[in-house]
Amino acid sequence: MSTLPKLAKTPEPPYYAVIFSSQRTEGDNGYRQMGERVVELGSQQPGFLGVESVRGTDGFGITVSYGTSDQAIAAWKAKIEHLAAQEKGKQKWYEHYELRVAKVKRAYAKRAA
């Protein structure tokens, strides 16, 4: 995951974003491997635009995925949920989370020169 650029290169709006905010449980429990698989799945997804992700030392993290359409994001979300369901019962990755699907209407950037 560290080879991806930190800031997603998104086109002019409109496009779609999934904002995933979560508090991790303690220990890895196969989480890192799952994270890599999610990004891999995302980048293979038609309409995938990019992903931005950060997690603090206290286990709280935000991941934002971008896609060209609501449908592209819904398909990815379904795959993630399927993957998570397969693992369910074996481990518990999150204390709590919130997943929000949003339509990006405007964007402003300051890029490094």
Place this chain on the structure above:
Amino acid sequence: MSTLPKLAKTPEPPYYAVIFSSQRTEGDNGYRQMGERVVELGSQQPGFLGVESVRGTDGFGITVSYGTSDQAIAAWKAKIEHLAAQEKGKQKWYEHYELRVAKVKRAYAKRAA
């Protein structure tokens, strides 16, 4: 900022989100103080719903602010820009950033029991 709950308690969609993704420059340069002022301004803003923020040890961070309307968020954004403009020339906080204004259409949560 650490006294705020990590996950924002947002209502049923629709509502609005500002996604601010940024790469920090090295050193604090008054940044922490600015961050506290921004959250303070936000929480005083009519229509403010909450904020979620995380920055990794590598300086990359994502802050998502939520508001009841596009207008509430625009007003806050104007205040932040005014504050940032006052400081401009004195220091440089970001290598680069991207600010995206989005309308949240759907949300799913898993809360701690």
